[in-house]
Amino acid sequence: xxxxxxxxxxxxxxxxxxxxxxxxxxxxxxxxxxxxxxxxxxxxxxxxxxxxxxxxxxxxxxxxxxxxxxxxxxxxxxxxxxxxxxxxxxxxxxxxxxxxxxxxxxxxxxxxxxxxxxxxxxxxxxxxxxxxxxxxxxxxxxxxxxxxxxxxxxxxxx
Numbered sequence: 184x185x186x187x188x189x190x191x192x193x194x195x196x197x198x199x200x201x202x203x204x205x206x207x208x209x210x211x212x213x214x215x216x217x218x219x220x221x222x223x224x225x226x227x228x229x230x231x232x233x234x235x236x237x238x239x240x241x242x243x244x245x246x247x248x249x250x251x252x253x254x255x256x257x258x259x260x261x262x263x264x265x266x267x268x269x270x271x272x273x274x275x276x277x278x279x280x281x282x283x284x285x286x287x288x289x290x291x292x293x294x295x296x297x298x299x300x301x302x303x304x305x306x307x308x309x310x311x312x313x314x315x316x317x318x319x320x321x322x323x324x325x326x327x328x329x330x331x332x333x334x335x336x337x338x339x340x341x
Contacts, residue, residue: 186211192218226261226273233276233314234259236304241280241318243301244294251285253323275313287322 185197192213198205210222218224223231234257245252257280264274284291295318299305305314 193221226263229273229308230259230261230276230278232304233302233308234278234280236302237278237299237316238280240302240305241282241294241298244298245282245284245291248288248290248294250288250291250294252282253285254283256281273312275315276308278314278316279319280316281319281321283321283323285323287320291320 185199186194188194189210194211195208196211197208211225211228212218212220212222214220214224238255238257242252242255257278259279260277262274262277263271266272282291299316305316308314
């Protein structure tokens with residue numbers, strides 16, 4: 184990752200691997216009163232990395248289980264609180280992943296049990312920050328996975 188300060192606390196960021204740029208540049212900034220809040224702040228960027236990695240890990244687990252995912256969204260909130268010295272720190276990150284399956288299958292819950300272990304970012308960050316993850320299943324056509332599981336005779340945890 185290459186960063187270049189543009190002005191104030193605003194930076195241009197370019198991901199790269201082996202010297203080759205990956206993707207388009209993006210920006211970061213700090214919120215008021217320090218920065219201009221013109222781009223995501225660093226806690227939000229950490230949350231995005233955690234949310235993306237968890238979503239990709241769940242997607243990969245579902246792919247290996249031969250479950251078709253019609254869509255997936257995630258909501259991620261990095262909660263910042265003051266530590267014992269009064270300095271802002273990320274207390275925890277809340278993640279809710281909402282996969283929409285083409286059809287329900289009980290093996291989706293096995294994917295839910297294992298996917299977090301395969302998330303590089305979460306497994307690393309979790310050593311210092313509490314990461315709270317929930318999966319809200321649904322099935323295309325509007326039915327929830329819990330309704331589909333009940334109809335199939337399977338218990339649903341969530």
